[in-house]
Amino acid sequence: MKITSEHIQSSNKPREITHSREFNFLAENLEKKGLNVEALIQKLQTLQIAIPSWALGTGGTRFGRFSGGGEPATLIQKIQDIGILHALNRSSDSVSLHIPWDIPQDYDAILQAASDVEIGFDAVNSNTFQDQADQNLSYKFGSLANHDKAIRELAIEHNKEVIRIGEKLGSKALTVWLADGSSFPGQHSFRKALQNTYVSLQEIYQELPPDWKMLVEYKPYEPYFYSTVIQDWGTSFLLANKLGEKAFTLVDLGHHLPNTNIEQIVATLMTEEKLGGFHFNDSKYGDDDLTVGSIKPYQLFLIFNELVVGFEETANPSPAWMIDASHNLKDPLEDLLQSVEAIKLAYAQALIVDQNALHAAQASHDVTLAQEILQDAYRTDLRPLVRESIRQSGGAISPIHSYRELKVRETLIKERGKDSKASGL
Ligand code: AOS
Ligand code: ZN
Ligand code: ZN
Ligand code: ZN
Numbered sequence: 104m105k106i107t108s109e110h111i112q113s114s115n116k117p118r119e120i121t122h123s124r125e126f127n128f129l130a131e132n133l134e135k136k137g138l139n140v141e142a143l144i145q146k147l148q149t150l151q152i153a154i155p156s157w158a159l160g161t162g163g164t165r166f167g168r169f170s171g172g173g174e175p176a177t178l179i180q181k182i183q184d185i186g187i188l189h190a191l192n193r194s195s196d197s198v199s200l201h202i203p204w205d206i207p208q209d210y211d212a213i214l215q216a217a218s219d220v221e222i223g224f225d226a227v228n229s230n231t232f233q234d235q236a237d238q239n240l241s242y243k244f245g246s247l248a249n250h251d252k253a254i255r256e257l258a259i260e261h262n263k264e265v266i267r268i269g270e271k272l273g274s275k276a277l278t279v280w281l282a283d284g285s286s287f288p289g290q291h292s293f294r295k296a297l298q299n300t301y302v303s304l305q306e307i308y309q310e311l312p313p314d315w316k317m318l319v320e321y322k323p324y325e326p327y328f329y330s331t332v333i334q335d336w337g338t339s340f341l342l343a344n345k346l347g348e349k350a351f352t353l354v355d356l357g358h359h360l361p362n363t364n365i366e367q368i369v370a371t372l373m374t375e376e377k378l379g380g381f382h383f384n385d386s387k388y389g390d391d392d393l394t395v396g397s398i399k400p401y402q403l404f405l406i407f408n409e410l411v412v413g414f415e416e417t418a419n420p421s422p423a424w425m426i427d428a429s430h431n432l433k434d435p436l437e438d439l440l441q442s443v444e445a446i447k448l449a450y451a452q453a454l455i456v457d458q459n460a461l462h463a464a465q466a467s468h469d470v471t472l473a474q475e476i477l478q479d480a481y482r483t484d485l486r487p488l489v490r491e492s493i494r495q496s497g498g499a500i501s502p503i504h505s506y507r508e509l510k511v512r513e514t515l516i517k518e519r520g521k522d523s524k525a526s527g528l
Contacts, residue, residue: 106190114505147492153225160525162429173515186220193496197225227269232282247303248283248296280320284327318353351379373413380423392429396445407453
């Protein structure tokens with residue numbers, strides 16, 4: 104299934120009048136506040152969010168998996184699914200691959216399939232949290248951190264291989280997430296595990312092409328429950344700093360203990376020019392990988408507020424924008440459309456914050472006014488602005504509704520069958 108511009112136009116038709124009324128009303132109000140609506144639209148259009156190849160099928164929990172049918176069974180089908188998302192929202196122009204779940208067989212065919220749907224390749228992810236089929240050493244007790252040199256070398260070689268695969272596709276970053284850790288006190292030495300991880304990462308870092316980045320992801324717990332080697336932003340930051348200027352910290356929103364102030368972490372990392380990218384998702388308790396903005400939309404807005412300020416005030420390079428999600432209940436493609444929309448909405452809200460007024464309120468310790476300023480932006484309904492930015496890029500005014508009206512899932516089930524399964528967790 105491929106979505107054409109005729110599809111988009113015909114599904115936009117019945118929405119046009121209502122949309123333009125809502126948008127004009129909003130645009131007038133924003134202009135009255137001194138905002139340049141055209142510039143806002145341009146910024147929103149530029150924000151493109153990479154889709155993880157592992158989020159296109161139903162993942163779920165370790166207790167069960169309920170496939171919705173029509174899942175992409177091959178890498179080309181995954182790329183086609185992202186093509187569908189991108190045709191609808193014009194905001195998801197790349198895929199983030201996970202190796203070995205997505206090892207390309209025929210590179211020309213993969214590159215062709217991607218260019219057919221205007222998709223590029225974002226960060227490639229290595230996987231040393233699972234043993235591969237033909238592997239005789241095991242990652243059960245760690246990979247880059249493992250006490251056993253041979254196992255560390257296997258994991259290092261895998262990461263180098265992932266870089267080589269990414270190079271052939273035009274990726275510019277390697278994301279390393281390590282499960283390495285322990286489930287019981289005394290199981291391993293914290294210091295040795297961290298040191299092994301650092302030295303292993305160094306070897307991988309030396310293999311990075313000059314225009315690549317290494318993104319080091321952190322996570323407090325899971326799959327191990329007592330300690331994780333790269334447990335928090337501080338540990339990731341420390342490693343990134345020691346590794347060099349191509350290494351950065353990656354913030355997965357779900358990788359924090361409850362109530363952690365993620366927006367402050369973002370601000371600190373940007374100040375140090377070490378914020379490398381995001382895995383967007385939402386959570387209530389842990390690494391829940393729920394739809395972005397479904398649980399804590401205000402937090403998402405506050406993160407974007409720090410980003411918008413950081414873009415102005417720091418030299419942090421533009422971070423990689425990626426979603427990391429897993430779906431148990433929803434149609435994965437619908438979930439991803441909702442996630443991308445939530446990200447764009449939070450960005451739009453942050454863009455309209457009156458930063459000058461906020462600085463003045465901060466300088467005069469007017470706590471009440473500072474809150475008013477932030478919440479005035481957050482509580483402005485900017486959905487018509489986001490819709491207009493997508494419409495002007497050739498996308499659907501309401502991607503979710505168009506997705507349903509165009510019967511995308513039904514068509515995919517017809518094409519691929521009820522039982523097709525995506526590879527991944
Ligand atoms: C795992 O919790 C991390 O979020 C990683 O980014 C992981 O590689 C990804 O979720 C795929 O399993
Ligand atoms: Zn992640
Ligand atoms: Zn995670
Ligand atoms: Zn997650």
